[in-house]
Amino acid sequence: MAHEKTIEMLKNRLAAVYGPQPPKQVQLDSVIDLIHRCDTFVLAGTGVGKTRITEIYWDLFPKYKKPIVLVLNPLDSLGDNQVQEKKNLNISAINLTNMNLNKTVEKDILKGVYSFIYLSPEVLLNNDIFSRIFYNKTFQDQVSLVVVDESHMIYVWGLVASGKYKKLFSHGRHQDRVVFWPLYGDIAARLLGINVPLLLLSATCWPQAIKGILKSLKITEESISYRRAELSQPEIRIIRVPMKCLLKSCNDLLQLYGPCSWIPDNEIIPTLIYSNTCNLTMQASKVVHKARRIPGGHGDANSTFARRFHACLGDFTLDEVIPHPFVR
Incomplete structure (x- = not known):
């Protein structure tokens, strides 16, 4: 399908779902990259609409196939907020934690009850129930996209795995950067363990961190697409x-x-x-x-x-x- 026809198709579909508000160019370009199964790194400020990219891509799949978007968050509280946003759009979602992940939830996930699944690195790497879910063929067949929100944290997790974070005094001052575990250095094996596109989202990611992220995820510069967007409010200065x-x-x-x-x-x-x-x-x-x-x-x-x-x-x-x- 020609690029122009794909753009037109997306705009028509979005108009039917979200109303007359036109999509931003970075959203359209990112979705097209994902359609072509290209790993994508979106670098855009808050308010640009990065999370809308996941919704647009998910909506392209037939609902009878029960597509799942798997989203990695650095904090459980971020997942709670995003679950509420999805519920407001009548999209089923759940934020998995070590407290609520049980056999009942496991069965619901394998049945395709939830379209968006949010989880923290602790659950992704250290939870036995989720490990069982993750390697289940039914689950892997349903996952259509893997997303890393606040993806600059992968750089920090890589420092943790290498022991270099001990030299960064400021990290000990930010409680929002979660409890660090050496196992976070193995996060690439899970994120790339499903044969679907990977979407990285970040509002604040410096060049050194980008190189560190790609190295941690074992992704080459040639195999990833970068999409950038300016602040949605140009009157704001940084x-x-x-x-x-x-x-x-x-x-x-x-x-x-x-x-x-x-x-x-x-x-x-x-x-x-x-x-x-x-x-x-x-x-x-x-x-x-x-x-x-x-x-x-x-x-x-x-x-x-x-x-x-x-x-x-x-x-x-x-x-x-x-x-x-x-x-x-």
Whole structure:
């Protein structure tokens, strides 16, 4: 089928499924690569619609064949959020964890009950039940695509397997990078253990990491297709600030803000500063108020410059908040 006809077919199908909103070019190009069974690396910022690529590709398969998309996530919480998104689209999905993976779930998976299966590296590599599922011929015949979300983590896992991560002090400070296991270095054997295309997704992946990922997965440059997309909001600027101080001190923030006598609060560029602990959040607030020459400003709940917020991560709270995102 000619490239132009494939594009036209995809656009018509997407219009019927998702309405008048046109697909982005990176989505179409990536899906065409997957149709040609080419491993694909999508490098695009948040908001471009990388997860939509998996939905488009899955929708191309006859539903009576019960196609399955297998998605590897670095965190269980990411899988929970994506399962909720799929349910909102009336697509069956499950996030496999060591807690919920039992014989009943195993039977449902082999029956093709779930179209999207999310799992963490721990489940992929270290769970006996999933190993039994993975090597079952029925399951392998149903899997149509293997996806690695936040694929830059494969580079970190490769460092773990080689022992080099011990030299990277910052990794010990980020709790969101999960518990590291030496077995993660063998992840390529599982990801490439099914004869289907591999889709790698990442918003932040530097050249050194890309080379490390391909080496870890034993994929050559010639056998993978790269698809890139710019930020969906071009008015957003990304500025790289080299760090000179310890991460826990947050003192690198001092160079980003001047005294309030120079720039009033209402002229400060809106900024989000993410921290992974309450202590770091407070420390960041102390530092930015120090930079602004506002003594004790970090303790002012009504500060017009900076305030602290905490994410709602409880299971019951998420169920209430996700349908109403503006509550947060």
